[in-house]
Amino acid sequence: MVNRRNFTLGTLAAAVAGAAAGSWSLGALAQGGEGRVVALLFDSLQSPFWVSSNRILKQKIEEKGWSFLEAVSSLDDAKQFDQVKSMLSRNVDGIVIIQTDANAVIPAIREANAANVPMVHFMRPPAESDAKSITIVADNRTLAGDVANFVVEEARRLGGLKACVLVGDLGDANSIERRDGFLDVVSAHGDVVEVVSTIPTEWDPDKAFSGLTNALQANPDINCIFTPSDFLLPQIEQALKIAGKWVVRDEEGHVVLAGFDGDEGAYQRLRDGFLDVCGVQNLFLGVDLAIASFEQVWAGSEPEATQMARGFVIDYKNMAERETEMWGYHVLNG
């Protein structure tokens, strides 16, 4: 998802920003209560998706009468490893972890195994290994396919679409699944949807913006865009405005816009008529699955190692009945 790897290492400014992100952290303590203690280890809190995940997790934990300890690694795997050790030495009962690197998290899982503490990877799977943990994943591929199906429907209605597909970081399994899920469906309907351009963004908003701007100049007839994450929507809006194509649904020049994640920006644009469809990640379900997994382990049973938090497609047609299930709706409306 919004796991932007800072491979550009561009300038000193990048170094400053890097140092900004790179510090050891032990988040705020919220101890108390007699119940269980769960550690929340995020790698960053820089996008709405993770901020919301964080908030919903805390909310559910408190509802259960447990408490939590928190730390943010600022995209530093070595630091996150220290944080895991530190949490284990504080005798937490469970760990929710969002690692940066799928490989680098393995030693941390082993530490948790050794201490007999369940570890849940939330919406970002680790690399395969002998270490044991529970992974809550989104059905990226299916959901992206469902989004594509809606796009195909729209294409039929509008008499064909020329699409531009943004792609995330190729080092991130999530972005590959979303790309493949979308393209598989669309290429099966090549008669109505033609993909004229794909833009590798490496999860970098600047690259997304410049790539899209160039694509719109090269192919002025692009009238459909798919983004694998909603956090790129502001850049897409900007690029479309420059091209004079930021037009609401059913008016001349509207670009069919398909999103993924379901954040508050997506909700707003859907409501305002600019976004047509969005693959919504079911954060609420994901959090419920994580909580249930902890309870199962504590009760002595063994939950599924990989659990799917099925998302759903929201579009302008079903928006009225399903918007309250969209996490972005709750961000916007408190």
Added chain:
Amino acid sequence: MPNVQAIWRGVDRHLVSLGAAILVLALVLCVVAPGFASVTTLYDMALALLPLLILALGLMFVLLVAAIDLSITATVAMTSVIAASLITRNGGYLSGELGIVIAFVSFILVGALIGLANGAMAAYVRMPSFMATLGTYLLLGGAAVWYTSLHTSSSSIAGLPGAFSVVGRGSVGPFPIALLIAAAVTVLAWLLVNRTAFGRWLAAVGSGQEAARVAGVPVQFTILGAFVICGVCAGVASIILTARIETGSPVLASNMLLDVVGAAVIGGVSLYGGVGKIGGVILGVLLLTMLDVGLRLMGMSLFAVLTVKGLVIVLAAAIDGLRNRMARR
């Protein structure tokens, strides 16, 4: 008592004030940050700051000759992926115990080679080290990612053997191996700076290159040596970091650069060259880390912590500037 005065004069004021600042900060944190005073927090903090300490010590050598190495964290990443590619169980070039020994050597060797290249540009081509190492920084940053992509389809090289990763977590008796390594680096650095001719050369080149040349100091060799030592330190820090996450990562330490420079400057190592003490660097690393941990424990946001850290670093650099101006008057 004249003796007391003499002793006071011999004491480094910067170190004393740093020590005092650390004590005050520790007291404040004990009161306002719940959990700071716990043994585990302090122990974890001590272990976590070791790579920063080794890097800051390495950078000190380069700062002593009035140069800078901006590629130090990129060197960490580069050595990490190269060594990892040698011994990874997923198609590494080497295996067995000998392979692991060679991997250790490769950390040091690759670090030294990068230092050698930086040093040669600074000493013989006479490029401003700022520019030369900024170039290396970009080059290594890109090369590390590219090199990784040759060995794996994922973004890092995993599957390092357990015999290697023991360095990151194992202990010898009550002493963690990482601590022993850092202690060895510190002692060696201290001996080099304070007990060898080379230590004097470093300061001589840094505080007056012309006078050093006339006095027969091998100026170019000294600059080269400082960069090689810095590169070796990056390699050693990389051993600990890589072993800790059992993964060779091309972005390892990528956000530590300002902390490294900051810790050295807070520790009284002058950006103008010629001045720097091991004790100061240790205290600088400690202060910066405590600040970071403590402020977070107090519940400050990442950005607030950054602002405070930035302020402290700017303050330290300003003090350095003022001291330098006074000395030149």
Added chain:
Amino acid sequence: MIKQASPLLRMSGIKKSFDGVPVLKGIDLELAFGAVKGFVGGNGSGKSTTMNILGGVLKADAGRMELAGAPYDPAGPTDARTAGISFIHQELNLFPNLSVAENLSLEDYPRIGGQMGVIDWRAVRSRAGAALRSVGLSISPDVEVSSLTPGEQQLVEIAKALTADPKLIILDEPTTSLTSREIDRLFGIVRELRSRNIGIIYISHALADVREICDEIIVLREGVVTDEGDVHSMVTDRIVAGMVGRSLEQVFPRRRAPEARDTPPRLSVKGLSKRGTAKDIGFDIAPGEILGLCGLMGSGRTEVARMVFGLDGYDSGTVAVDGIPLRPRNPREAIKRGIAFLTEDRRVEGVHLQQSIVWNIPLVRLSKEGRALAWLDPSRLAAEASEIARRTNVKAASLEALVSTLSGGNQQKVVIAKWLTLSPSILILDEPTRGIDIGAKVEIYALIAELAEQGMSVLLISSENEELLGLSDRVVVLEQGEVREVIHRADDRFTEAGLTIASSAGGSGR
């Protein structure tokens, strides 16, 4: 000269303390219109404080000043300038990257059409032309200042001062960087200013210059006027006595006649050549001998020393110590073979100003072997340093003191101490007493003589002929990178006049 009722300047009972330490203890000074007054004193004598009070930079604690009969009490440097006082500092205040004309008009550009108008470049140039003529400088006003010789820059500075139409000019060490020809030109202008009834205060360490150009000389020591008189009565010994505070029989130590000359040379230089700098230079120095190197600036005297030491390269020739040539040609080789070199630029090349005395002294010895990992014992080094610092009589609160806090003379003693740790057999001294007060000079002279006595061979470079004559056994005269002649102590031309004639171009009719 027109007799005026009141003098141009009268300072009486000037007192000044810094942090309760009295620096001036009641200075009285009088300067007539059209007079040149030499103002001499060692470091810390109060010279510069007095001049800063006169120039409005500092305020006196007590005392009065009158300028042309009227009370004068400047609130700042601008007041002093308006009152007609121009201060020409030792460090010139010209902008090197601007043209001469721009420098001369910098403070108020003539403009076409009032204050906000465009600059009238024609007026700028003609004004500059007039100013340059007034100091007899025949250069184009359009050249950049950086391309001028130090002497020409000095004259431009004077020309600039003259544009303000001053009554009184203070010249601070004006001759340090000038060749003797340029000094002659400067003195010509000073005389010309005197004839225009302008008063001049001439500050200098170079007593010979002071005696040549001044009408009267006033001597300061520790904030008190110790002696004063007209130039005829103020002979060098009297001036020195006033500065140093004790009667000196002689500034220079007595030199014993050199020993029998059949010993092989310690240092021998043969056929040293470098395009544009040196041509076939050769000389020998015997053990215990002091060889002077005399020549104008640009004659190659400093360059020869740097080549001998291996700091600069050369095209051909050999430098040999005890008959064995130096190879490779670099400072460390020279050091290994026992050559010590006090460079001309003490502050940049001689010492590490920001390091302590005890740090500076052992540096050469620690570099000599070139062994990076050579073990070093700080307490032993400190003991050796303090021993050798005592020998060269370094005066400092502690050996931990930074060299930057020392006076020029003491800094130079640190440099000498540093080289003595080598126990060198050859000592090259390039302007060893430049910018050093007379007290320290005397000590350094004695030290040089003592070292030679012990068998050290000394190559002494100096722009002060007096110094060469006082110390050397022989003097090699250089001109435009060539050895012109060698004058022995026994020669009847071994005099100031003799050296001056020999070293100035065309002097011996060749």
